Amino acid sequence: MTTESLLTKPERAQRVAPSVLAGIGAFTAVGVYVLVSSVDLGLWTSLGPGPGLFPFAMGGVLVAMSALWLVQELRRPSEKAEGIDRGMVVSVVVSLVLLASVMDLLGFQLSMFLFLLYHLKLRGRRTWMTSVVIALAGSVGAFYAFNYGLNVALPVSAFTPLNLIGL
Amino acid sequence: MDTLNELLGGFATAMTWQNLLFAFLGCLLGTIIGVLPGVGPVAGVALLIPLTLNLDPAGSIIMLCAIFYGTQYGGTITSVLLNTPGEASSAITTIDGYAMTKLGRAGAALTLAAVGSFVGGTVATIGLVFAAKPLGELGLLVGPPEFFALMVVGISLLVALAGKSMVKAIISGALGLLISMVGIDPVAGAPRFTFGMDRLLDGVSFVAVIVGVFGLSEILSYRKNAETPLVHAPGMRSLLPTRTEWRRSTPAIARGTGVGFGLGLIPGMTGSVSSLLSYAAEKKFSRFRHQLGKGAVEGVAGPETANNAHANAALIPLFTLGIPASPTIAVLMGAFLQQGLTPGPALFTEHSEIAWAIIASLFIGNVLLLLLNVPLVGLWTSILRVPTPILTAVILLFMVIGAYTINFSVFDVFVMIGFGLLGLALRNLDIPLAPMVLTLVLGPLMERSLRESLEISQGDFSVFTSRPISAVLIGVGVLIICSPLLKFHKPKALTEDPEA
Incomplete structure (x- = not known):
């Protein structure tokens, strides 16, 4: 830790950064798209699991994790990432x-x-x-x-x- | 003895001048990749796969394996001389390595690290020789449910260890699985997520994705004015460690070998976990633990031995069970598949000659690296004096050639650019990339074993819990994933895992 960060308290970002919100939104959107299209692919066939089952599970995981991430961010926004060139x-x-x-x-x-x-x-x-x-x-x-x-x-x-x- | 005979046969193949040349080139390229702070082993190995496309399978895998463990040797150099790890599993070495440089013992640090790496790598390869047959036979008995459960454990371990947030690591893993599903579905033959593009029927090219996500995104996130400082290579005379330094590093090398070998066998463990834990072991058991952090040889010899023992031991689950244990091994597995070789128990029955040639080349490669690494340290450091714009241009050149030559189509170059932007976004959101690579390779295998298991049981999910081995493994996986809820904390030594 540098002396600077010891002296000046890190500014708590009060709101969730827009880039984080955009990220969460994008992952949720992908998740929902996957959920919908994997139902069309068929979750279950007479022979057993269908081509849509595994993607369906992953779409669900993606949506659930995005929601959890949003909750975490609302409770304690993450520090702002370093800018890119x-x-x-x-x-x-x-x-x-x-x-x-x-x-x-x-x-x-x-x-x-x-x-x-x-x-x-x-x-x-x-x-x-x-x-x-x-x-x-x-x-x-x-x-x-x-x-x-x-x-x-x-x-x-x-x-x-x-x-x-x-x- | 049967095994020894086959190993000797392997040496005969590996010692042909072409294969020796491939091993040598691989060691050279691997060390360079290890030295360059921008390119890690994952992107490096993926980038160089095209170089090996038209070689015969043995030669190509020999070269890629040499590149892989060459990066482990090379990463040490910048850690010690510059305080900047060339790759993640050498990060902990910076503490005592750079302190030793300031004390004027840089040469000794590099030599001891190379000797430690050699010992660790060689012991792990001996382990591979003797474990290959019995574990491979065991692997043949493993059914789809156990296979699935084993992959669940590997992925959940990596997810739990990667990054600060498990939520983000799971997102990364799920993304990788979804990308791996693009194309014709392996069981029913239906196209999935191809958006009507014929090009995507075969799936997204794995090399293009890895080069984009790991390599291009790294270049895109370069900061301004990130010039590397001037480095001075230690003189030849200072390369020799003193007798005390040798004596003190011996136990550290022994402990590092144990830690690295043990952890390398577990799917989901990365080399940096090994080096971090080996440093923690030195802190606990070394007689000179009070000197750690101030330039103690143990802090260099231990972790550097561990990451190399790990790198070679991690080939054991790949060769015997067909499971890649870490992201870099996953890329290597992609290269195996590209060559038409399926790693796993069948490798020793169907392509036993190639398998043993590769194992023999691991011994040769470790000797080559020991001989190349330290005496040529001046050459390696001169690479760091190449100005950034030139390095960037050359790396971009290799990325374009790499992406293009997989299918000889510019489509894959566009795929690489797209995934480079995705990688940049993920880096900026602090989402770890490692789980994604692992699931990208494991995705098809996982899905196949899941569906085969459910077909055996006619759709009954209890097939995973009624068979003892898979029940235990699934239980372990669930425990790992739920560990934050149960208030298990990651060991303190691992919280700074830089590979995350």
Whole structure:
């Protein structure tokens, strides 16, 4: 414990944090959805337990535990979680989604090269030299290492001029 | 002797130059994963499964096992030098390990930890050799109700030990089970929770889920300015412990081996439980207990021995009963299944050659790690000097390749991204991730054994309580889950379990 936390009493959050409420709401919703759809799947057949029985039980557990969690939070709200670096989350997730969307079209080497360059040069502020060398190794290098070394095929471009030159 | 002959046969397979190379590469990669604070053993092993996809089954499992226990050796390095555990089961080592670094005994701490790990790992592997056959035969006698009950015990133990809130741990476990149910139902063949997507008929890809939940979410939750401080590798000469240090660590290593081996056998126990309890044992029994916390060798040798003995002992329930005891072992089991090998009693009858080759490679791997780990400590610490943006970019690269190559489809890359966001949300809500991984792998097995049991009994649930073994096991599971109501408290040593 640091001296700071000894001197200033931790502020008791009086209300349940919105993110916690959202979480509890989401788990309850998933639980209810599972409960309803597993009844449709059939809980019991003439042969014994049906495909819906096990999911039904899990949906029930999820709903019950979410309710218990809510009760616990109302009694004693949990301390606020540390904030996340939103800029980081957005840039990593968006760049990954873009990469996955174009990988089959542009091929692994070109799309991965651009992806790595973005993370190294634009976000990571490395020198051009470092960025280009690592990006080349991670795209072209990884492509050949996986294709010929490990026999694992990574995608080539769907466009004719690009795939003719091996990209 | 029969067992010894088969083990020798295993050595013959494991000693071919390809398999030696795989073991060596695995040890190398495992140590690197252990050293990197961002990537734990669970995500690390899952991430590297694609590397092994096209290897032959023996080679691929040998490499993944080496990665797995390599992380246990590697995690020690940052705990001792940086006061930051490379992975959870080395967290307790930071106390005395870092204190030893400040006293200038970092080299000795690392050497003793590696020797302890070697002893613990080797003893546990010897245990595996002799337990494999008899336990496997016992495993063949176990019926679906007992199997189900055993999994209930494992999951409830993990749930009870993970995190501060059991409610949250149960939510995590239930989520894992639900994710495992996506796809064609194993008994009746009906599609479940596929939302009309053909891609989901085979279920959600296990590797993509693990890489997302454990690996990507870890990167997404990096804090700003989290640069690692400069580390100095200890010089070669200071690596040798003094005679007193050797003498003092011997009993600690012996106790650590006992604790780790014993707990490794119990499904639901994680390596960090072993290291925490081993530290607690040192506090109670060591002659130098008053020095613990101020740089006592016992505080390093004991827990580090225990987590490695645990890691190797945890392979016993996997090999003989087909039950993964901890999250990392669950990932390893996923890799077995991917290779068409079903861990469990049948492994020794159907693929006995591969099984013994893997066991033999465990001995070889432990020797390799002992030889690699300490002398190359300078190399390992230099990895920590790589700037964060470069590490992040390289890890992301491996995640994308890993997710893509499971089915050679970008669909799994999207699955990984989605589960990365889920993992981030769970971390922010303080929901432990470990129960989810275990139930993700155990889900299909649990459901099958539950339904088979109920089919045997024609729908009568008393099948679980009328058979003695399953009745006892179910009782134990219920007791564990109800322990908060009964006011049982977790042992104090375990309240800071960092794996939670």
